[in-house]
Amino acid sequence: MRTRVALVVTAVLAAVLVPLPAGGAAPPGLGRILLTSTANPATSQFVSWSRTKPRGGQRVVTVAPDGTVRTTPAKRKLGTTERTAGSGHARYVAKVTGLRPSTRYRYRIVSGRDATPWRTFRTAGRARDTFSFLQFGDTQVDNAELPARIIDRASRRHPGARLVLQAGDVVNRPWSGREWADLHRAVNPSGQYRSWISSIGNHEQCDVPSPCRSGDARGFRSYFHGPDNGFRGQRRTWYFTDHGPARIIVLDSFGSDLARQRDFLVKALRSNRRPWSIVLMHRGPFAARGDRDNATMRRWFLDPLEKHGADLVLSGHDHSYARARKAGITYLTSVSGPKYYDTSARDFSRNGATRQRWAERTSTYQVITVARSALRVRSFVAHRAGGAEPDAKVGDVLDSFTLRR
Template sequence: MSRRRVLTGSGAAALAAGTASVGPLLWVPPASAAVRPGGVHLMYGKNPKHRMAVSWSTPAGVRRPRLELGLDRTYGLTVPAESRSTKDLGTVYHHVDLRRLRPGTRYHYRLSHKGASPVTGTFRTAPKVQRPFRFAAFGDMGVNAAAAAHVALIRRMRPKFAFVVGDLCYADTSGGTGVGGPQTQDFRVWDQWLNQIQPSAGHVPWMTTVGNHEMEEGNGELGYSGYLDRFQLPGNGVKGAPVTYSFVHGNVGFIALDGNDASYEISRNLDYLGSAQDQWLRRELAEMRSDPEIDFIVVGFHNCMYCTNLVHGSDGGNRSRWEPIFDRYSVDLVVNGHNHCYERTHPLRDGAPVIEAPRGAVIDSTRGTTYLTAGGAGQAVYPTGGRPISYVSIEGGVRVPETTEWSALTNEVHSVAFLDAVPRNKRGVAKLKLTALSTDGKVIDRLTLKRRR
């Protein structure tokens, strides 16, 4: 049956507004038909109400990789995948960018290729009207027992999506420094990580950003080619920086930045965008702040703007570039990773705390921006934070000591942050409730941000 016949048949009618769009197909040599799809992961498009990308991999090239989509297990719509090869591996990554989906709708999908047993799953688009929702926030995961336990924890907590702030799998352990050469690289780790997260990422989107470990030597000028081979990103970010994007879910606007473009500590990609990322950030924040439906703004990137941990400390490049912008547009929450720990600041303006926010506090987020380090998702923890004196990396990578009165709470255990967004009540007050959980589900921090319109 031709694709045209499938798209115009009764299955397409059942989907009503549901259609799909894909890029050009990349031909790859066929592999054994016994190979099943693996490493399944989802990402929202720029409009989560109407767009979802489904990605998966096979150990080698296959014939006719495709996705079937429907409102039930009869499916009805068949879409061929765009396939991409990658550096040093036989693995091929397949992507389908689904568009014009119905808001708030549960879809069934089936992934297959010629001669293979299919893999099935479901996903739900963002709702048309505002409702309470939960998302997970974390970085620095890797492939290990703690990371696998966190995938299980995320499934139990049932977030609508995960906001993952870089250093995903550590396939290149040089971390953007270039030290060590090819022996620091094992790109098979990418497939291990994608298979590890599939129990969650195959059903809810994992919205990822790049960290220093995504700057892989030999993978393009910026080192991002391997990352881009494996993810179908929203594509509405800075021109020349496809790793950046924004989206809105409910009453929260999300912005994913490339922290490597502003980092003084690890300067491999410093200033590769010139002023373009800052200009784009200002436009996005201005648009979000003018939208009456958006209460909270959450910005995510890898490098720490404020962290007492002595392994990486704080990055003055990100601070000097973006803190004035965050202050101007009253960003509510900034999520970072990089330091393998948990830490939260008091609300800050111009680098200084404006009010105290101990564990359990309820604060007016219009007073200042809260900076969250959520880098304890799996890699070995860094037990060197919470000190009254830490340091900030300034231009040239020089570490300058600084006092840390801005730090509200630190914890060195593995952990994941969960945030519950609550739309405005009858008094016009919206809430964003943070709960940080250790691997075994114990609460290590709580905080409630509130805003009134």
């Protein structure tokens, strides 16, 4: 016991004596800090960051409420390049483990005698613990403008939200360094205090008609670090993570491995022992845009979703708002940026789904509260462009519904 106490005291002193850079800023050359979720976020946390130049000794120091200090060495992971992401940055990630559920920890990134200011994160609760999270649709363009304001407003209005989900197309041109810089301005400071989960879109991996380069989505894969669930052939762009009463399953709807993802989806749904299954994918099984047909998504994913008990499917891609219902599953498509398409019920109705609510030229964010016996979704109006329908004011609840067990 005496040895253990001595180690703890030494660690505390080491953490306290690391100098804070002048002005409370991060050390020069360090930035783009982002929390992302592990497979077991009640007891662990991913912390990742970039450096303009590689540097050894990267680590994260965390402090528990009782003063216990933990130092976690970081690993260098895939970084960005000038050609594929507009800048060449080294990227680091640390997986902090041995944490307690529903507990707030202080953390800082340390390298040598440099350190960031202290920040905090809160671990996920147990399977019985109610929690809420924010959800955004496509941001894609001008992230430092409207999307940044929407994310900031939602984060301030709902400070108790423990998690953020975003439905892909985080940038428009993945080779543009400015677009990634704008994205990180929009994501932060929210992404430094709560985990950020994003499904990869088609723009990040250059599945677009115009010339594009991304190096197999190198920018996205550098910045967004997903967990490994031990599924054979799994990529870090599709995975699941368990938060409170929900399993959140993230898919890559423009991936080249849809057959493998289908098998993964079946396993993730069938093995879920929590009350709710939420699926996040950029392109959903039904298109909210009138001239689209999401037959590929229905071919690979609709049968597993219906047979194995999905509850809520969140998507973007169609730059409009739509909520639909089929076979006991609710499908919600949304947009959180300034780019819009006209919406239609065509792809829903001709494939057996009922569109229940819609909006055009209206950006929203969702607040989703998950309890053991109920899942409540509220969609807030965040911006209205010219010609927006239906009538609503910014800040109003556009749509609200509750799923019950």
